[in-house]
Amino acid sequence: MLPVVSIVGRPNVGKSTIFNRLIGKRKAIVHDEYGVTRDRHYGQTYWNGIDFNVIDTGGYLPDDMDVMVVGIREQVHIALEESDVILFVVDADHGINTLDKAVANLLRQQDKPVLLVANKADNEERRMDAVEFYELGVDELFPISAISGTGTGELMDRITELLPVIDPEIEDPSPKLAFIGRPNVGKSSLVNALLNDERSIVTDIAGTTRDTINSKFNYNNKDYILVDTAGLRKRTKVKENIEFYSTVRTARAIQECDVAILMLDAMRGFEDQDKRVLREAEKYNKGLIILLNKWDLVTEKDTNTVRDFEQYIYESVPMLDYVPILTISALNKQRIHKVMDVAEQVIQERKKEITTSAFNDFLEGILRERPLPMKRGRQLKIQYATQVKTNPPVFKFFMNTPEDLPANYRRYLENKIRERYKFTGVPITMVFRQK
Template structure:
């Protein structure tokens, strides 16, 4: 019906008409797909520097400097059993294949209450700055000591900064293994580090070099996923299937959340805006369910996904404010 009515507008000679329904969200995603290239032209400002920044973070004495030396191919950082040997961030720039990497070794980050104001305070701040300027963060964990509270704090920091992440379980050569050790270790990391449960995991030994070079493959994949853009039509198809499979729950007051459409509004990290009737009607469990469906169908491995929930009333408010700004208020004397 809508397509037939829209066909009449061909007579205007303005191009193809697009039938939409703002009330039900019909056709809105298709229109957004058409206008997005004009609203958000391709950003070429970052094309000049194609270097992939990889920061190496973790608690003291987990093998960060040893890992840097193995990845770099020579002794770039001082390695010692004494905690706190690395006092500042160390950059190592090199080429591998057709890509250029900048490895950033950081100081070991201890619990906040153990940090005194002075050199250690400033070197911890520099480590946090290294996370902010990196494309991928290697969260190094001593597999012998296990995951501590500070590892969880670092995981929360990485997720909050929206950075891609690869969890490196170092000192794997020192672990007594059986046929279940590998799967148990993966389940352990997923359970203990919920902020980065989406991160890929690699088991290495910086001492022997075991699987250290495979980290580059994980980094390349993480960068690709972190910068990925998905067509609006594909996103909405996945969203439609997810809602059909599990509809939003109904609240006690008989109110039910309704999702109209979604659109990816940014990358690094991938950010999806979901337009609905009222964001407060959607529980955290349902939001996590949608995120899991996006990952299952579209990938997004080793990168966080930010989901922005936009209510219908909020959109109307923005439209009203934009209309008011176009027409200045009349002058009133006195």
Template sequence: MTFRIAIIGRPNVGKSTLFNRLVGKKLALVDDRPGVTRDRREGEAKLGDLVFSIIDTAGLEEGPEASLPGRMRAQTERAIEEADAIFFLFDARQGLTPDDRMFANLVRRADKPLILVANKAEGRAGEAGAFEGYDLGLGDPVPLSAEHGDGFAELYAALLEALPEQTAAPAEDEDSVPPLALGDDEDGSELDPTKPLRVAVVGRPNAGKSTLLNAILGQERLLTGPEPGLTRDTIGVEFDWNGRQVKMFDTAGLRRRAKVEDKLEKLAGQDALRAIKFAEVVVLLLDATIPFEKQDLTLADLVEREGRALVIGLNKWDLIEHRGAKLSELKEEAARLLPQVKGAPVVPLSGATREGLDKLMRAVFAAHEVWNRRISTARLNRWLAGALEASPPPAVSGRRIKIRYITQLRARPPYFLLFGNQLDALPASYERYLVNGLRQAFDLPGAPIRISKRMGDNPYADSKPRRK
């Protein structure tokens, strides 16, 4: 039986380090300064033979509800509500603080199974501080070191005691047939498991990415506010949209590299760039009131170079007057400024008013279909014959470039291979002609199109010239 654990504690007690240790990856950003984590992040954890969901949360801080600490605390309280049990962390090297005692009352009121974890318990100072945990009245503290991997056997035992039903081994039925492993069928060949569509939402700071995801989910899942740069970790959330499974990633706002000096912002930016590399579709979210800034164009170019499907979202559309004329203007501007992704869908929307969400998701699914499209070799070569007849390749040094054949090597993104002679001399302008022709003939709007060239061997290349 699966279950959920929320990691709770004040800032800088090692919650994200424990989260990363349990999921086996460096998913959450970690730094020595307090308050790095702001949103709650969920991952699949393993502890011994137990597999469960683990939620990393922001450090608990006091503050008014409308303030940033207050909004962060509200996210943590939602994580507590969703969890089956709680890991309450304190810093054993520092010992108990007044904040630890105050927030202990918060988790005590939750009335859920709780494991008190004395993190950073390595060394004599840590050992002494761990014993202070008894003063909280939350049970025996479990001393461990998330950074060094010590004490996890004791944490495993405490988890078995806290959740006896959820952690009990399933009863074996001798008459039952063991289920097939995911990815295998009866003859051992691989199956294609159904996976959610991976979508990354990227853009400049304060473009409204977290607000958009909250609107799509219909809940305040992600931290939002007027402060730019709120999001640091890349947070993935799964949901069902009209029968389609989607995993959408909220990312940190990306500024020009020259302007980024803070280490945390650099780490958050690298996390966002990784999200682009592993996504299938990228939604580039623009502020419709100041669209197509230089950074927007840089991000669109990056998405194209990474070979991802692109959808351009014009957020804050509720603030735009004369919308029809403005949309036509911005579509023309997109075609002019981003010829490498010609035809990429441009969708007006508003995360604040939930306007245009259906159009956005339809554009995402359509872009994914184009990105996956395969075209038969016969159709490609019929098209090629017409394209060559309409505009033959130019001659080079008195010899005409010959393109004999085209085929599609793969999709995701569409990748084509040309066969012929002297293709290494094919001008970039003619290659663009072929790319635009492929887009138009086979309905490939916005998809990054890749073309490789293969030439036949010249049998006379290594022969010696004949003497007269």
């Protein structure tokens, strides 16, 4: 594991801006509104030949008992436990306040290096005035401007001097499972149940998780990365900038994952927003799974209830009837490990490779069963086909006039491929080229 640097401080001192500056990407949500960063957010960076992780945390409020504030406070404590170096961020524009002193009291309990970072020191006067922060009892002070980058080089130099030496690792090859869906369907609850760890803030407030959170998870001696995403809202309801950023970030999580796991609230059904995000994941050729969460709350159940719900979903998205559907209860941990079993199955299906000879023998049989039609007085012919890619699977067909191949015959070919080779939960790409 790479060494870890955490960024802590009271709300609205620029922690997320510093995080983005240190990792060199606009990864954390940056906004003037209080409480935007709610969960720990991880990023990786490189300086002076050293790779390390950076954790951005929510604003620390010591006494507020609001459910969200309590959750943020717990997240900060977890981040501190994971850290090798702690950056204590204060606001050089506003000076010391009582919340800064509360954070300082918390950090005095940590037996780890703490660097005091006076952000917003955008001019010489503020840099000179920053010496007042020595009153907080931290020995090393770094006046910086996260927006302009002033002083961040010296800060990074000192961070890398304090970090433990760890052998560099190659990029994590573990498959990524992204849990996606509307707000408050139980994504964070499921991730927490799998991890058996309060890795995300879980409340019944819609939209609690605004940034994506990645967690390493080992199941049946295999490593995975679980990606808990912000709840997707209908576009017309994305009014706040931060909600928009979260929606964009969820889309990125879909693009970067191996398997997209769409969670539905069994009490609310399958809505247009769910269909849209499922098709979005299919567009990027991701492995697909649908979870009906809160199944324990469905009171009127019989032997056909699951089948009827599956039929309802498949009729809503008829081209996606290859996607497996599971019923679970994240809260009661019912069948949650079945999710991992099916996810592993989908991962293996994405990697499935069919030899060219076997595939052409199969193709010859289905062409005999349903010959290609005539177009403009010419008989359409597929000479041969081959799988040109795995993970995800791509098949290339060579024929005389591919532009004349009807859409219903393409669908027929895909149905026959699935009938023979399954590819459960995996979109199939078929490319037709003129020989």
